[in-house]
Amino acid sequence: MILEQHYTKCLAQGAYYIASAGEAVIIDPLREVQQYIDRAAQDNVSIKYVFLTHFHADFVSGHVDLADKTGATIVLGPNAETSYAFAKAKHGQSFQVGDVTFTLLHTPGHTMESSCYLLKDEEGKEKAIFTGDTLFIGDVGRPDLAAKSDLSTEDLAGHLYDSLRNEIMPLPDDIIVYPAHGAGSACGKSMSKETYDTLGNQKKTNYALAADLSKEDFVKELTTGIAPPPGYFPKNVSMNKGVNSSIDEIIARGNTAMNAHSFKALVDDQDYLVLDVRSPQEYTAASIPGSWFIGLDGQFAPWVGALIEDIDQKIVFIAPENREEETVTRLARVGYDNTQGYLKGGITAWKEAGFETQKIENVTAQEFMDGLTNGTVSNPIDARKPGEYNSAHVENVPLYTLDDIHSNVKELKAENRYHVYCGGGYRSVIFASIAATHGINNVVNVEGGFGAIKKTNLGTQKIVETPSCSL
Template identity: 35%
Template sequence: MMKIERFYDEGLAHASYAVLSNKEIVLIDPARDPRPYYEYAINNEAKIVGVIETHPHADFTSSHLEIHHTTGATIYTSELVGADYPHQAFDQGDHIQLGEISLEAINTPGHSPDSISILVIDPDGKEHALFTGDTLFVGDVGRPDLRENVGNIKAKAEELARNLYSSTRDKIMTLPEDVIIYPAHGPGSLCGKNISSELQSTIGKELKENPALQDMSENEFVKLITEDQPWVPKYFQYNVALNKAGLESFEQSIRAATNLIHKENLIETVLIVDTRQAVDFQAGHHKNAINIPDSLKFETWLGSIVDPSESFYLVGYDEEHLHQIMEKVAKIGYEKSVNGLLWNDSGSIKENIFNKQEFDNNPDQFTVVDIRNENEVKNMTIFESAIHIPLPRLRESTEHIPTNKPIAVHCAGGLRSAIGSSILSLKLNGAKVLDMGTNIKQYKS
């Protein structure tokens, strides 16, 4: 008997897996919180005997070391990772026997120099499935530009793109067409640029439909996958280093970082990340606060705007809400940066409210700041005169924004403009900053 279970985190678009055979489980690319895997093992009366890391992930922190300490499971990863935690090297041709099935390592560099894919061989010796990590997604391949400055092996994007061309053509595309593809990410992940909404596929389907697997020269492939990649969040390099070392217990890390702070004890120079919704933040917040509203993508925006070396306080609605926020913070390894938590105290600084009628009557009397991504602006111009600064670069780029007129900040739907307007209010002290919010939808043709 063999069973494959997917665990999916929508916020990070991250898929991890449990492979079960004969009451033994091997986990692949587990998330930071190990509790769902323990529950799965209990429900199936099975034992977790192994954890495989396809590479040191950039976009989330893994629980591989905690699972090893808790269950005694062996951690497997490529020798090229140079992992600092106890592990067994798992490289080209190596096998793990799991009950009646076998898991075989295939070195597939490209997204990272140390990436592996895992081929599942069923009890009849047939190639059944392939866990591709960030090498191959449904409809896309992994971006090659995340390992230029971090990791045991560093490599330039073009070099890795050429490696990925070989990995896909020589190792993945040669497998039988009915082999099932299980990638580590779905749509919305910043580890690819055009990932499909489907969470699994087959070799045959990808050969037909995946643009990166079509007939093309190596140079054409390199151009295709190095152009128009999304931004790289500030936390990505930090997470590669954390995952290479292995992290502490998920729950213990959260508890150690979550002390209640009274407003009288706030250090004035420390950033405050207010996680309440924009309307509540605008009605009253603390000095030195920016607003990153709790949302599906909270951890991505936190790690894109706040540097991993930067300490900050967290503000939320209540203790339960902030515990949930801390779990998201820990997913990207930022829990040690939290100086303390604050709730039941909204602060007295109020934000200016955008008035659509005033803007429509005198649009020239406003400086418009467009904080959408490069590709969004390329595909649709909303205001010809707008200053364009993508949100992930906004905190470092405020000197380009004049303050002699009210500043109207917009994105595509309203969430990012709440973050962006709060950043500009703090950085451009004294300027009149307005969040256009959902009003922007009325200006999009």
Template identity: 35%
Template sequence: MLFEKIKSPGLAHISYLIGDKNQAVVIDPRRDIDIYLEKAVEAGYKITKIFETHRNEDYLIGSTELKAKTGAEIWHADQKLAYQYGNPVQDGQKFKVGSLKLEAMHTPGHTPGSMSYVLYGYEGDPWMVFTGDALFAGDVGRIDFLGEENLKKTGSWLYDSIFNKILPLGDEVILCPAHGAGSVCASAIAEREMTTVGIERKLNPKLQVDNKEEFIELVGKMLEYPPYFENMEESNLTGRELLANHQKPAALSAAEFAEAMDNEDTFIIDVRMEVSYASAHVPGSISIPLQNLPSFVGWFIPTGAKILLVTEGEYPEKAIRDLYRTGYDNILGYLGGGIINWHMAGKKSESVKTVTVDKLCNLLDTESGKHFILDIRSEDELEEEGEIQDAENIHLTQLPEHYDQLPEDKPIYIFCGSGLRSMTAASLLKNEGFINQKVVLGGLIAWNSTTCPIV
């Protein structure tokens, strides 16, 4: 038997390659598909079918990409939606995978048509269940995409899906969700690398309820999501142009890069580490360090925008990959040779002021009221980690809606968990015309290494 768990960091997306007797299927493939092809060839398997658990919102599904390379059949869920590719899978529909059997099981809640897939072993007993965004390690799928007025209905669907369909499969069944910790498709997915139905039955906080009403009350919340989700929903119905037909973004000279910057609908994303950006960056660029790119690009860059990249080392390929995964296809190129070549061409650069936690802590003691502390962590982080004395909290994703709440006559000290997101905030403020913002280096990690107060 073949079983491969394929993780996509940043998006916290998980897909699966499973097979038996040289026949393999892929569940919820990502857009860059080489890893599936490579692993199948290495094991001597042919990919014959592709399954989708639901119409995804946070990344571009790679089904059409994989079909173009393998000829595999595509089977998608949400049969009432207007898909322009593949075949609608039916509840209870069975598929052979060598000597194994894969059965579709309708598990609505996250979306109305969500499907889980149960893999049955050689003796006919269930081995694994691929739950998509219905049930995760330590959490359940968000149910708010149909709006606040439908939370009771979608919550009821999800309760029935989990308690009446997934849990009865048996405690020993391996649970294979479509996301891990950090995904926006739930509020608090656990770090468990592997899990089972039984582990979730006993340890998942969202399942420790006495009845459906209690479950709906617990999970029936509206969560934030980035604007690009709407574009993903549409593109995952129609399919996107194949990546093979895209012109690969090229390295640009400083002169070419500067010329491309002049277009008003062009956005410059700097994916280098925050300290590199602070030292010197291209004017007008937005700092989104590479590890944060999949999580935050959709909040600040419009879908369809023209994009220029400032990178270093192996970052160009990784940044382009992450942008493609989230549907940003209009990449004009990247600064060849990085910021050093920009300097050597005599081009203007800018910097961001920084401050250590020791200095900030001292300022709070000696000059209280003369500074504005902006904490851009989420409410969940504040509850779990504590708040900074005298700080105002505006979550990073909501910052553009609250510029008018920030002072122009005081230094703004920007604070997050480690400093990465603070640099993103500082770049947004700089581009908005703020001139006196400073990033707190090391964020809460550094703060906790001192005696500075947490309230």
């Protein structure tokens, strides 16, 4: 048997390839499916099944394309309804793949169709469980994403408590838990950076599996302090229930080179968003006025989904050379299929055509802290998430979380000069780029963010820290 976790860091997402005796199964595939087809060809096996743990909200799965290209059967758990053909499995139903078997365990709670797949090896030993968003490493799935009006968030949390205790916790401690997501995903609150673990260790370390945790306390913990889900989540759920454009078609359209003059025509068209996916340093040095920065070398797709409110938005982009197709692919992973092309030659071609550029000022973390001390910095902004801010922040610096920039930018004044920082200098540049499109043009980026700030000579400034606590 071959078991591989295909982990995509920018989505914090795990897909799985398992092969045995000439057959294979793919669990929760990404939208670009050729990688799985190529892997199966390498092992000279046929893909028999595509298992979905649930209808994902944070990315568009490639299950339909993969089934069309390989003849594999799509499998989903009870309560699933789609516009494509699939096998609706019952709780406890088993599927033979070569010499190994998978048993579907219906585990409602994150969503009502949510299911886990229990793998037994060639000797019938329970080897692993693929838990989707039911059980993460260090956490469990949030219970507020299911689009079912007659169930409250509290109802779903209660279902999840029962699922964990009735279906997962009784399993042997030595089986490996393989979840669909890790740290950085918006599908949970406090996932570990580890991407798999033994069930026994999770019973010891995961608050949600504590033996003495009551259902009432579990529900309270899960339903307290949940940040609103990104706006694209419902659209991705809908797309995962239907048949979408082929990734091949999307790439063919979006990976189209445009000269500077053709690109400029679309920049001037209010229907198009100009997305700059280069590094923060390149963007701040010179960029196209009105463009948004969301760099590829960061949590690219989740921030695209969180900030570009219209999933059908027409997009043209500037990318590092030879990363144009990657850009289109990663946009499509979260359902942004309407990419129309990129600027050939990048910002150099733009300048050579004589077109205007903009620049964002950078300061070091030490310069920022010195400015707070001597009074030359008067409008500091912390753009991190509330949990990060509450854990530790510079005293008297207000939180304007990037997630809410489209509303909190209205509180900023065009005549003011602002200094913005995040955790490491990525999100602050996104903040500055979007603020500029709202007329807030004098935003200074603090390089290295809070990570660098903590290493400075604080002077008269203080870092406020809040001790963490857990159940």
